[in-house]
Amino acid sequence: MRQFDDTIAAIASPLGRGGVGVIRISGSRARDIFNKVTNYKDELQPRYATLVSIIDNNNTILLDKALVIYFPMPNSLTGEDVIELQCHGGVRLLREILGLIIQEGGRGAEPGEFLQRAFLNGKISLDQIEGIIDLINANSRRGIAAAAGNMKGELNAAIKRLGSDVLQLAMKIEAEIDFPDDIKNNQAAILDIISNLYRDIGNLIASSSRSKIIREGVRVAIIGRPNVGKSSLLNRLLGEDRAIVTELPGTTRDTIEESFELNGIAVIIVDTAGIRAGGGLIEDLGIARSKRAIGDADLVLILMDAVSGLTPEDKQIINEVAASKKAHLIAANKIDLIKDVSIIDGLAEAVGISAVTGEGVERLKERIIEALDIGEAAQNEIVLNQRQQEALVKAQGSLEVAKIGIEKGAPIDIIGAELRSALASIYEISGEQVSERIIQNIFSNLCVGK
Known part of the structure; x- marks a missing residue:
């Protein structure tokens, strides 16, 4: 997976004339670059708005007066030092200031790169990022509410519970690999656990049956x-x-x-x-x-x-x-x-x-x-996108194979492998086990500056 060791910058507000435009900087050189484009000498107080002057790199022309907010690592969006400049919202002005930041050592951020750094630094899970994408794209009140719930971590909490339960079962079965008779003796209890897990995943899928309608x-x-x-x-x-x-x-x-x-x-x-x-x-x-x-x-x-x-x-x-x-x-x-x-x-x-x-x-x-069939929203309405639904269906399939394996007396290592496969599918949703291709596909749906 790509490593991020440079400092990035981007216009984080929609392009177009407006009262305020935001430029975001993230990385180890954020404060150094900020000092060079503002000639600000004092120490920035974290999370306080400070009025600064932005000047060209010859220290001769005042470009703008802006508010700056400093978020020191690790308590920031990306887990790195982050600086946000709230400038006047002219398109040409914002591009000029961004150009200065890049001249002083920043790099223009790629789409979704700020949140990608947040994900890699453990600040946010993949399903929460998809919640942010859905929130940006929401076109209805229920779409906003469901996306905000995912962004807040409601889906992530459900996924963590499922993952923990599957992991505990896999560890229990694998620990008894040298004692197959114990599996036979506890077969009813183990099958009951698998059935409950299968049902819980099914309930999660069913609760999101209106996902496409709510999202689109x-x-x-x-x-x-x-x-x-x-x-x-x-x-x-x-x-x-x-x-x-x-x-x-x-x-x-x-x-x-x-x-x-x-x-x-x-x-x-x-x-x-x-x-x-x-x-x-x-x-x-x-x-x-x-x-x-x-x-x-x-x-x-x-x-x-x-x-x-x-x-x-x-x-x-x-x-x-x-x-x-x-x-x-x-x-x-x-x-x-x-x-x-x-x-x-x-x-x-x-x-x-x-x-x-x-x-x-x-x-x-x-x-x-x-x-x-678009009645009032159900309590705790969960919205899943296609990727998340497919991962849960795969997890259900692995649990079904494990269940059949136990009933047929299959070797314990095969049963354990199916449970691990179910766990991997569940962890795909949160991003704990996910391919680079899936990650890049998700972040490509975000705009520059996010």
Whole structure:
């Protein structure tokens, strides 16, 4: 694994003009480099903000006045000496100051390198770093809460408990390698322990069954004939005018994607072009995109016009969606223009709504929640990414082989090897046993300065 023995620096705030921009420096020469770019002579007090002047390397031009905070090793983000400069947030200014730091002996940091140093110095586990990545990328309230829990170490605590239990069992079995009769005599108790471990891992996987939904959200495609009110419904769900609404059929020629939240889950709503026969080339291309949006959706919301009732085109759309096995709902729009939606043939089971007045829209949201199974968050909701889920599934597989081995009287060293394999899979999650390739892949998903 790569060793870090130099001093790195990077802009740690998003690029763009703003009130404050942050430059982070980490390494054994952090204070020396800071002194050279500021000509600051006094001793920095740890964890206190100090106002300093940043000057060019000829000591002639004042570039900025900034606040500096010093975090001495080992009690810092990376476990090394860390200095953070809070400068004014101009892009050109920040790059100029970073250039000075590099001229004085710093090296431009690679993506995720600060956290990689923190990991190598034992300041943070791999699953906590993935929690930070999820927190940065979160697009919903529940996504933020789950990622923050992983960042805080809730998943890591569960992994440590599992790892400790598997390790204890492996050590117990391996200690009795010269006494195989003891294994036979304690077979029921050992099988019970393995079954409990298998169940605990299964519970952890099950508790994260909504991980993908919480991390990425769900997609809902609104489809229907032209001019049934798809764009009006999109605007109503968003609470703002995002799509153009006119009386002319076929106004929407392309898909429009926006998002809102239901029960803390991001719902990406897709307004599609009206589906009908006989449109022009541009409209036909829009319809083709609409059908692609249906294929990508977790839920298809079929919108009809309550005034005109169920038309042959509506029936064709419903049949095609039903044949695709996609989860779907039917809504009848414009109920503000009729007295009783239930009297319209074929619409009795549809959710009656008015995109204009908002009538029935809350009920529609409830139906979307039910159809997507995105009810309220469970207590201690744990989110796993694909890498973590795969590691737990591998651990379960090794435990299953160990269980069969004990039942069949396999040699103890083979049983011990399977338990060690399960332990290695569990430790992949926290990073205690993980390949360089996996580490590099994780840190490549972080931005420069993190």
